[in-house]
Amino acid sequence: MRVVAHTASVSAMTDFVNTSPGEPSVICGCSINGLASLLAWWPLAETISGLCPSQVHINGRLTFTITPRDRDKETCYPPETLPKDHAAVLVCCGPGYNGGDGLVCARHLKLFGYKPSIFYPKLSNKPLFQSLRAQCEQMDMPFLSFFPSEAHLIADSYNLVVDAIFGHNYKGPATPEFASILEKLKLIHTDVPVCSIDIPSGWDVDSGCEDGLQPELLISLLAPKKCATMFRGKYHFLGGRCVPRSLEQKYNFCLPPYPGTDTIVELKMVPPPGE
Numbered sequence: 001m002r003v004v005a006h007t008a009s010v011s012a013m014t015d016f017v018n019t020s021p022g023e024p025s026v027i028c029g030c031s032i033n034g035l036a037s038l039l040a041w042w043p044l045a046e047t048i049s050g051l052c053p054s055q056v057h058i059n060g061r062l063t064f065t066i067t068p069r070d071r072d073k074e075t076c077y078p079p080e081t082l083p084k085d086h087a088a089v090l091v092c093c094g095p096g097y098n099g100g101d102g103l104v105c106a107r108h109l110k111l112f113g114y115k116p117s118i119f120y121p122k123l124s125n126k127p128l129f130q131s132l133r134a135q136c137e138q139m140d141m142p143f144l145s146f147f148p149s150e151a152h153l154i155a156d157s158y159n160l161v162v163d164a165i166f167g168h169n170y171k172g173p174a175t176p177e178f179a180s181i182l183e184k185l186k187l188i189h190t191d192v193p194v195c196s197i198d199i200p201s202g203w204d205v206d207s208g209c210e211d212g213l214q215p216e217l218l219i220s221l222l223a224p225k226k227c228a229t230m231f232r233g234k235y236h237f238l239g240g241r242c243v244p245r246s247l248e249q250k251y252n253f254c255l256p257p258y259p260g261t262d263t264i265v266e267l268k269m270v271p272p273p274g275e
């Protein structure tokens with residue numbers, strides 16, 4: 001499968017809902033408002049130097065730099081290149097807000113020409129999630145009543161798997177219901193690309209998970225979490241251009257600028273000093 005960066009699909013996965021309660025409360029709500037505005041492209045690529053603010057720091061340490069992208073050349077999983085069943089994608093949604101992000105992602109994937117099916121085993125009774133589920137149903141997206149029993153069935157049927165099971169509030173170990181799903185995702189990630197939203201499911205927000213799921217694409221939301229330094233996949237994007245300066249200062253974030261009206265930027269790891 002040709003795997004190149006396609007900003008449209010990445011953008012789709014980067015859109016997310018205004019979710020978690022509590023601080024920080026000024027979260028998200030970014031919506032897809034036209035592909036052009038969502039292309040992660042740095043117009044002054046040649047001028048990027050090692051200077052902040054084209055860098056992301058975690059715990060005061062330089063960790064990522066912005067990667068200039070060429071919007072004409074780079075694409076990431078464009079639907080027309082996905083051979084199985086009209087760009088079929090499986091979107092796996094967990095019980096919390098990360099799962100809510102998955103439902104929003106599915107909605108946009110459908111609008112962008114993919115064929116998403118959703119696995120959402122634990123519907124929350126919060127109105128937000130009920131509404132998101134209803135929206136997906138109204139858009140004729142099938143909800144799987146059970147997770148495919150064999151990992152190879154997923155790889156046979158889907159071109160991509162979106163992992164929106166757990167995000168930054170996962171506390172391991174997983175309950176048996178979700179543990180078996182995480183195990184299957186781990187088995188398939190060599191056969192079908194897995195795209196994780198915010199945090200690869202099953203990872204600890206700080207320490208990650210050494211033998212855990214290894215997605216090919218990670219979309220960090222608002223700011224990369226500490227565990228993102230352990231991400232070894234191909235593509236890492238930051239989305240969620242809605243952190244006010246005051247909050248950035250309060251929490252000592254050092255976030256990259258989003259060029260123009262873009263709502264995502266691609267990040268690349270900076271090797272620790274001496275490596």
Ligand SMILES: NC(=O)C1=CN([C@@H]2O[C@H](COP(=O)(O)OP(=O)(O)OC[C@H]3O[C@@H](n4cnc5c(N)ncnc54)[C@H](O)[C@@H]3O)[C@@H](O)[C@H]2O)[C@@H](O)CC1
Pocket residue numbers: 016017018019020021024027028094095096097098099101165166167168169170171172173174175178197198199221222240
């Ligand atoms: N708070 C924020 O700043 C933002 C949150 N957003 C999304 O919200 C996510 C966080 O959402 P939540 O706080 O709902 O947390 P999560 O979605 O990470 O997970 C919490 C849910 O998982 C369940 N759970 C936790 N550990 C489990 C285990 N071991 N076995 C089985 N179930 C377990 C909890 O009961 C709860 O239902 C983020 O990762 C991100 O995707 C984004 O929409 C953007 C902003």
